[in-house]
Amino acid sequence: xxxxxxxxxxxxxxxxxxxxxxxxxxxxxxxxxxxxxxxxxxxxxxxxxxxxxxxxxxxxxxxxxxxxxxxxxxxxxxxxxxxxxxxxxxxxxxxxxxxxxxxxxxxxxxxxxxxxxxxxxxxxxxxxxxxxxxxxxxxxxxxxxxxxxxxxxxxxxxxxxxxxxxxxxxxxxxxxxxxxxxxxxxxxxxxxxxxxxxxxxxxxxxxxxxxxxxxxxxxxxxxxxxxxxxxxxxxxxxxxxxxxxxxxxxxxxxxxxxxxxxxxxxxxxxxxxxxxxxxxxxxxxxxxxxxxxxxxxxxxxxxxxxxxxxxxxxxxxxxxxxxxxxxxxxxxxxxx
Amino acid sequence: xxxxxxxxxxxxxxxxxxxxxxxxxxxxxxxxxxxxxxxxxxxxxxxxxxxxxxxxxxxxxxxxxxxxxxxxxxxxxxxxxxxxxxxxxxxxxxxxxxxxxxxxxxxxxxxxxxxxxx
Numbered sequence: 001x002x003x004x005x006x007x008x009x010x011x012x013x014x015x016x017x018x019x020x021x022x023x024x025x026x027x028x029x030x031x032x033x034x035x036x037x038x039x040x041x042x043x044x045x046x047x048x049x050x051x052x053x054x055x056x057x058x059x060x061x062x063x064x065x066x067x068x069x070x071x072x073x074x075x076x077x078x079x080x081x082x083x084x085x086x087x088x089x090x091x092x093x094x095x096x097x098x099x100x101x102x103x104x105x106x107x108x109x110x111x112x113x114x115x116x117x118x119x120x121x122x123x124x125x126x127x128x129x130x131x132x133x134x135x136x137x138x139x140x141x142x143x144x145x146x147x148x149x150x151x152x153x154x155x156x157x158x159x160x161x162x163x164x165x166x167x168x169x170x171x172x173x174x175x176x177x178x179x180x181x182x183x184x185x186x187x188x189x190x191x192x193x194x195x196x197x198x199x200x201x202x203x204x205x206x207x208x209x210x211x212x213x214x215x216x217x218x219x220x221x222x223x224x225x226x227x228x229x230x231x232x233x234x235x236x237x238x239x240x241x242x243x244x245x246x247x248x249x250x251x252x253x254x255x256x257x258x259x260x261x262x263x264x265x266x267x268x269x270x271x272x273x274x275x276x277x278x279x280x281x282x283x284x285x286x287x288x289x290x291x292x293x294x295x296x297x298x299x300x301x302x303x304x305x306x307x308x309x310x311x312x313x314x315x316x317x318x319x320x321x322x323x324x325x326x327x328x329x330x331x332x333x334x335x336x
Numbered sequence: 337x338x339x340x341x342x343x344x345x346x347x348x349x350x351x352x353x354x355x356x357x358x359x360x361x362x363x364x365x366x367x368x369x370x371x372x373x374x375x376x377x378x379x380x381x382x383x384x385x386x387x388x389x390x391x392x393x394x395x396x397x398x399x400x401x402x403x404x405x406x407x408x409x410x411x412x413x414x415x416x417x418x419x420x421x422x423x424x425x426x427x428x429x430x431x432x433x434x435x436x437x438x439x440x441x442x443x444x445x446x447x448x449x450x451x452x453x454x
Binding site for chain 1: 340341342343344346347348350351352354355356358359361362363365366367368369370374375376377378379380387389390392395396399400402403406407410413414417418419420421424425427428431432435439442446451452453
């Protein structure tokens with residue numbers, strides 16, 4: 001193993017993490033501005049031009065806030081829980097390719113961090129881990145709202161994970177590979193949103209439930225549970241939960257774009273601009289997908305919890321399963 | 337190949353660092369003036385009563401058990417999904433038999449009311 005390869009990985013990892021944390025800061029602003037426009041308001045526009053310094057102001061404020069720890073809380077787990085929540089969010093996009101390859105300083109750089117043969121399995125595994133942080137946060141707070149919020153979040157996330165797993169199987173079946181690059185390249189001629197429309201819709205719904213966003217934001221239903229599992233968190237520990245939620249929003253959009261919307265191919269040919277057209281394509285698709293998530297939040301009311309669980313288990317799960325069976329049968333019988 | 341996972345290790349280490357760095361940042365710069373009121377659990381301004389973590393509804397356990405069962409199903413289907421073109425018709429039939437057997441359990445749980453939530 002060469003040293004230069006390790007250096008390349010460190011630089012790429014740093015790049016991804018900085019991009020995600022910076023993206024998180026500006027996603028909060030993006031969401032607040034878009035939501036404000038949809039509610040005929042202006043939104044934050046005072047800090048800097050167009051409110052562009054608002055995330056910086058928020059961050060500085062949170063750093064200097066007092067952090068409360070409830071006296072009967074399990075202190076170690078209370079402090080570890082936000083870290084456990086944020087790590088999966090930061091590492092999940094490691095397998096998503098942004099493009100083919102570019103030449104930087106006479107060295108060919110592949111535009112992905114990790115090229116795993118089991119990329120989709122990695123995605124599923126890492127999403128599962130983030131459930132731990134939320135459960136532990138709810139449990140260690142020793143607060144009734146937090147416990148209930150944590151329980152609800154856990155039950156909801158594991159229920160929707162099943163349907164999401166089967167929805168992700170759709171593109172895997174079409175591409176015949178779990179490598180993300182193979183899946184993206186298999187969509188050169190046709191995006192998987194067309195043959196896998198049902199899987200796409202299921203992925204859309206379950207991914208919103210997986211990141212606890214509206215209309216599936218039961219774990220943090222303000223009117224019932226104040227802030228759900230992070231009721232007792234303040235200061236930078238709260239910021240970590242916030243960060244995890246928004247980074248997961250970015251990650252879900254990136255993964256969805258790669259699985260169903262052709263990833264880094266189209267509208268620009270991926271090899272244009274010396275290979276930098278790929279990342280631009282993916283970035284554009286991600287931003288549009290996130291706009292859709294915010295739009296959903298502005299439009300749809302929250303689903304009642306029992307309806308939510310029934311939707312997951314009785315509608316989405318059988319539908320996703322049926323989709324996998326039908327896709328496989330069609331490919332085997334017709335050939336594809 | 338295990339070497340595929342080395343970049344994941346790198347980003348994992350960096351993510352760990354970021355997580356703890358943020359926690360330490362808040363601990364260093366935040367003031368710390370606890371009072372009895374501040375460190376009591378938040379219950380919308382009421383004086384908290386009883387323990388914070390109580391017994392939870394059995395529904396949550398049930399969902400957990402069902403999840404384990406069907407998530408393992410997903411794990412079994414995944415490798416098949418990669419090679420099902422080579423396996424062809426026999427592979428498809430075998431997988432559908434497997435799924436049908438599991439779905440009998442799913443229908444049973446449904447009929448028993450395990451998926452109801454009240």
